[in-house]
Amino acid sequence: MATADVVPDATPMPRHQHLIVTVYGLYARNQDGTFAVADLIQLLGDLGVESAGVRSSVSRLKKRGVLVSLKRDGLAAYKLSPDLEDIFTAGDERIFSPRRAKKGDAWLLASFSVPESQRHLRHKLRSILTRAGCGQVSPGLWIAPGNLAHEVEQQFDRAGLMDYVDLFKATHLTETHIREKVGQWWDLPSLEALYQEFVERHQPILQRWEQLEANEPESTDLLRQAFADYVPMVTQWRRLPYMDPGLPEEYLPANWHGLAAQELFAKMHALLGPKARRYAMSIVGAN
Incomplete structure (x- = not known):
């Protein structure tokens, strides 16, 4: 196999x-x-x-x-x-327990201002905001679902940049335009392409395992194959929850592949994760 x-x-x-x-x-x-x-x-x-x-x-x-x-x-x-x-611990929640905001939830606004003498910090600030999944409203104003506030604050604090940033929880008052604005603040087509690629790669693997699961006796070879399928899958997946801010479904494009990809990841994690762990521990725990 x-x-x-x-x-x-x-x-x-x-x-x-x-x-x-x-x-x-x-x-x-x-x-x-x-x-x-x-x-x-x-x-x-x-x-x-x-x-x-x-x-x-x-x-x-x-x-x-x-x-x-x-x-x-x-x-x-x-x-x-x-x-x-602490970065890996925070990553566990973002990767394995992704959160999706609900329509009507508060938004996080991040405003930063950097003196011209320290303009080299602007790239670092933008990088942190991008990695956290924030969208750009204007060069000095970024937005994300409000449930990311603690994580964003932690990242700025860890980088020693909180003195340059103000964080706010806010309500969007022109709700009728929010879906159009979301498409401007985030590059959803690029993210959609990554999700589609994830589904196309791993859906056949899940189908193969679901066919095997009912009648395949557990063996070292089976556990090794689970490990070989699971680790690349997690590796491809783990950057996606950081790029995806977890926007409410109502603000996403129709037939958004991100929802199918999240369901696929959850199924593969449940099916292959324990087998892959047993195999890995059989190697590293043998000495």
């Missing part, structure tokens, strides 16, 4: 570094954030990554401060940077 049989060739697989970050985020925190190098190479090998590619990608992640090297039981190992733990 080869993953390539059901994955369209036109859609590229996630980059090696992204796969490694996903594996650490899913499984390393049960191991004090640490994987022996040999275990990491085996797990990434099950995802089709050669050992040289693993070592090269780990080296890049180390330079970026994502991973730190150490010895565990006398063996070479890499640990997730402790500075990133």
Whole structure:
């Protein structure tokens, strides 16, 4: 049962570094954030990554401060940077428990002003707002559903930029134009294309597993295949909830693929997640 049989060739697989970050985020925190190098190479090998590619990608992640090297039981190992733990914890909620606002909920407004002498900070501010899923009303005014307020505030506080930002909860008073405005504030066609790509890649994989589930006995090979299907799926998915602010359904285009993609992710997470975890723990817990 080869993953390539059901994955369209036109859609590229996630980059090696992204796969490694996903594996650490899913499984390393049960191991004090640490994987022996040999275990990491085996797990990434099950995802089709050669050992040289693993070592090269780990080296890049180390330079970026994502991973730190150490010895565990006398063996070479890499640990997730402790500075990133709160980021991964916040990511768990955004990725696995996405929230969708309701019509009539308050909006978050973020206004920032940066002195000309510190204009280099403007790009950093815009990057944080974009990564949080905010839309741009004007160069210095951004908007998002109000339920993102705490997360946005945390990101600015973590970056030491709260002195430049004012956050407000607000009500939109010209409700009749809101759907048109939402299409101006967010690049929904680009996001729709990413969701459609996710569905096209992973829907056949889910269908294959649903056919197998009823009569396939659990084996090491089955768990390994679940791991090989699940980790790339999570890797492709995990950036989408950050790009999608969780707008009310009433403000979204008709036949929005984001809703189908979210349902697909939930089904694959429930079906493959436990199997993939059992396989990963059988490798990293063996030493």
